[in-house]
Amino acid sequence: MTPTRRSRNGQTKTNGAASQRLETARAEVRSRVPRIKRFDELDLKDRLSHLTLDGAKKLLGSNATKLIMAGAKLDLSPKDHVYLGKDLFRLTVPSEGRRPAAIVTITLMASALDRLHMRCTRCSQPCEHLGAALSMILEEKTALGLAVAPEAPDISQNPASEEEQIAVALAEREERARAEQMKIQSSDRSIPWTDYTVTSTLSGKTYRVALRGPKPGDSYCSCPDFRTNTLGTCKHILHTLGKVRRRLGAELLAMPYLQKSICIALRYDRELELRILLPSKLDDEANSIIGKLRDQPIDDLHDLLKRVRHLERSRHEVTIYPDAEEFIQQRLFQDKISERIAEIRRSPKSHPLRTELLKTELLPYQLDGIAFAVGAGRAILADEMGLGKTIQGIGVAELFARETDIKKVLVVTPASLKSQWRNEIERFSGRNVQLIGGSSSERSTQYANEAFFTICNYEQVLRDILNIERVDWDLIVLDEGQRIKNWESKTTRMVKGLRSRFALVLTGTPLENRLDDLYSVVQFIDDRRLGPGFRFFHRHRVVDERGKVLGYRNLTDLRQTLAPILLRRTRASVKQQLPPRTDEIVRIPPTQEQLDMSNGHLQNVSRIVAKKFLTEMDLLALQRELLLCRMTADSTYLVNKEAPGFSSKLERLNELLESLFEEEGRKAVVFSEWTTMLNLIEPLLHKRKLKYVRLDGSVPQKQRQAIVHQFQTEPDCQLFLTTNAGSTGLNLQAANTVINVDLPWNPAVLEQRIARAYRMGQKRPVDVYVLVTEQTLEERLLGTLAAKHELALAALDAESDIDEVHLETGLAELKRRLEVLIGAKPEAIVDESSRRNETESIERNAQSERVSAAGGQLLASAINFLSEMIPARPDTDASRAMAGTIKQGLSDFIQRDEQGQLKLSFAVPDAAILDRLAESLAKLLIK
Incomplete structure (x- = not known):
């Protein structure tokens, strides 16, 4: 294998195959790093390149979807009917009979939405011709020169060793440093080795870069990548080095950085x-x-x-x-804290904190979970659904308050659970609570409150980030922490940027589909524990020759790495056992109509997947076809809305309801993904005179608790009919049966549904039914869900002995085959919060140096002042001897720094001297 070495300027040098690998990495990054322009500099092609379906719908208004679909059916081609120039897009729709040709133009206009002005020569209102133009752009970006097809992966270039992984990771950062635009401000432009603020025009974020030398490891950057990548550099450092080299020249950069003072750093x-x-x-x-x-x-x-x-x-x-x-x-x-925590965890069952910590008696495993999280400082509590994570979260805050005197706790939770958190805090701890709500102006003052707990939802973090960052939070709790599994989402980036000394993530599903989910959640707690992404995934992914993820490996090592910060208990593992649970998969043959419809949509799926590369519209179409396949497994009516609809599943459900409700005291929760399916189920309940309540996404949050209360307290209310809107945050222990009419995409949602009834507080055995239509996509989902469930157990369960899991998934492959957009993107809005923080940090350091220098000047002036005030006397042997003695005494306090400057230090007797000095100076300065 070809070794890599560093040049003096920090660039990576390689030979042979490794050099070729670096060039390949640079070319790949070059194709992915977008050019950045100011919004008003984006030309027509830039804007059309990044036009999305959502953006197209906004241009057309309320009837957009219908118009785009109608336009897509017109027989048009980019080659024969489209002209695209620098300032003009023109689509010619040929004449039809006596109707003249329709010419659609798109030009730039400052007053138009996104500056895109659309006009049709035949129609005065939004029409199918405009829809055809937008459909053409969305479908044919590559043919129109607005995108390029992704390159096929070069199998020989896949990095095989850790050294090659590092070389490629460095090459990617070098290329981004070269390609991305950044705005730099220096604290001292005359020297290279100083502090800089670097603002990325791509993200709008500002970071502090401390240049101390040209080699990796010499300098520092406050960005998350530098903290975690273990490379000793990042794109911000490399970009700053490049600009400084061009501005000051290689000669100044060759001068080494001289450490001036004693510092403690990481x-x-x-x-x-x-x-x-x-x-x-x-x-x-x-x-x-x-x-x-x-x-x-x-x-x-x-x-x-x-x-x-x-x-x-x-x-x-x-x-x-x-x-x-x-x-x-x-x-x-x-x-x-270690000894205190060890004492609690040695015997949580008999520890007095079980009854003293909160205003209720904790179960032994709950106190153990609280102690674990406090001992870790920053932790993930990943107990299965229904084991009481909320009460443990409150207990963690209370124990921190006892041990470290924390004052401010921020709880970030889904909007539907905010009131539940407030109620449980008041019930179990008695601490004061501020619930964030109301208009933007009302919320802006709510965070800076005197309450111990502040509760907001994830969407508010995105909107209120500046107000949240102004508060010094001691502890941040993320409830349903899997909400930050998608590290590409803006909400995730904002939440993971929140700072606090202590942190707790509560989630029953930290890993839903891929190890990527778990990696993202762990980063909030400890951004270095799993290492940089390129090392983590290289170690744990199993890929084929094309890079497709086939499974995961080295999961034993992963569990050991996570053990200090992640605790997961299953219902089977806790000492306080729940009643038994039985699971039954009810397999149902489809009707011929369902089978024919399902096969038709599966053929469309195969056609899309077989394409050489994919567009955004292809992915949307693929998503739609898969959705229709799943709907067909329930009823053909869900797809075509044609009565009466064909559904063997409804027939089997009717039989199941008949047998179940012959028993006394039966209460059931019935889940379906779709409200239309609930509409089809309701006549079955009316026919059997079964009293029920219904909850779906259309029910306001304020009314949901009343619906739950009715089901929980009224004996004759036998069914709780709901979509996935009822799969989280609801306690439905009155039910002893859970019927899943259809399968969700991942096992986490399935377990969330079941945990509404099968949870702490349940007194009776629980029966779980999953209805699956055979020979459809739904049947294939069973195997996929089983593999995902196995992965979760292998990665999280400390008792597991599984080291490898094999998956069947093509998601990463589909993303890799997406066309690459080549239009420039607009500059991001500057993140004023990050810029303010980093600028203030640099200013504090600079101010310290200025105060030190000014103090020296003040002392010199005072000495000159005194020498002028003291009457002149001739030098004598005695005065010269006294001056020599004083000089010798002062020299003991004087140090010379690296630049040869003299520094005089004094020890002051107490802080009161500063008050007297300030008062004296004020009297001198103010008349």
Whole structure:
């Protein structure tokens, strides 16, 4: 294998096959890194390249979907009917009989939506011709030159070793540093090795870059990638180095960075290391105190802090950087709390906190979970649905308050669960609560409250991020934490950017479909635990020669890595057992009409998947065809709305209801994905005179608890009919039966449904039925769900002995085959919060240096002032001797820095001297 080496400027140098690999990586990144322009600089092609179906619908208005579908049916082609120039798109729809040709034009106009002005020569209102134009753009971007087909993967170029993975990862960052636009501000433009703020025009985020040298590991960046990638560099550092090199020249960059003062910092290498940074020359006293720690990782924090205090008593300034201070505090807290946590976990069943921590008696496993999370400081509590994660979350906050005196807790939860959290906090802890709600102006003042708990929902984080970031949160709790599994979503990025000393994620499903889900959730708790993505996925994914994910491996190592921060208990593992649960899959033969319709849609799926590359419209069509396949398994009426509809499933459900409700005291929750299916089920219930309630997405949040209360308390209310709107946040222990009329896409949703009835507080055995139509997509889903469930157990269950899981999935392959859009994208709106934070950080450091220099000037002026005020006297032997003695005494306090500047340090007796100094200066300055 060809080794890699670093050049002096930090660029990666390779030979042979590795060099070719780097060029391939750069070419791939180059195709994916969009060009950035100001919004008003985007030309017509840029805007059409990034036009989405949602954007097209906004251009056409309320009847958009119908018009686009009608336009797509017209027999038109890009080659024969379209002209696309720099400033004009024109589609010619040929004449029909006596009707003249329709010419559709799209041009730029400042007053139009997204600056796209559409006009049809035949029609004065939105029409199918406009729909045809937009359909053509969405379907034929590659043919129109607005996109390019993705390159077929070069099997020989797949990185096979960790060294090659690192080389490719560096190449990607080098290419992004070259291609992306960034705005840079220096704290001192005359020198290269200083602090910079770097604002990305792609994301709008601002980061602090501290340039200290050209090689990886020399510098620092506050961006998440630098913290986690273990490469010692990032695109922001590389981009800044490039600009500084061009502005100041190679000669200045060749001068080494000179450490001026004693600092404690983190080194973001393969392992996170705490280091003390020392000037090359230390006075004898400082060297005797701290010199032995030069150039080595520091593990003994108590010894380090003792030496720091010694330095400060000896009038040596020590700077501890914020990330290092956070690291030290976390380690010290864990050292302090470890024995207390071990004592609780040794015997949670008999520990007094079971009855003293909250205003209710905790179950032993719940107290154990609380102690685990507090001991970790930042943790994931991933108990199965229905085991009481909310009460454990409240208990974690309460135990933190007892042990560390925390004051501010932010709970982020789905909107439907906000009131439930408030009610349970008031019921179990008695702490005061602020529920975030109302208009934007009302919410803006609600976060800065005096309450112990503040509760908001995920969508509010996105809208209220500036107000949230102004508060110093001690603990952040994410309920239903799987909401941040998609690391590409804006809400996920915002939530994962929230900062707090302690953190807790509550989720019954941290892993729903892929290890990517789990990786994203873990990043919020500890962004370095699983390592950078390129290492993590290389270690745990099993791929074929085309890069398609076939399964996962090394899951035993993954469980061990997660053990310190993730705790998962199943119903079977907790000491307090639930009643038994029985699961039955009810297989149902389809009608011939269902089978024919299902096969027709499956053929459409095969046709789309067989295409060489895919467009956004192909993915939407694929999603639609799969949806129709699943609907057909329920009833043909769901697809074509033609009565009476054919459904063997409704017939079997009718039989099942008849047999179940012959028993006394039977109560059932009936789930279906679709409200139309619930509409078809309701006549069966009326016919059997079964009293029921219904909950779907159309029911307002305020009315849902009343519906639940009716089902829970009225004996003759026998059924709770619901869509997936009722699969989370509801306690339905009155039910002893769960009927899944159809299958969801993943096992997590299925378990969420079942956990409404099969949960803590349930007193009776629970029967679970899953209705599956044979020979349809629904039957295939059974195998997929089983594989996903196996993956979750293998990755999360500490008792599991599974090390590999094999999957059947083509999602990653489909995404890889998406066409690559080539239009420039607009600059992102500058994230004022990140820019303010990083600018203030740099300004504080600069201000410290300015104050130090100004203090020296003030002292010099005072001495000159005194020399002028004291009457002139001739020098004598006695005065010269006294001056020599004073000078010798002062020299003991003076140090010379790397630039040869003199620094004079004094120890002050107490803080009151600062008050007196400030008051004296104020009297001098104010007349």
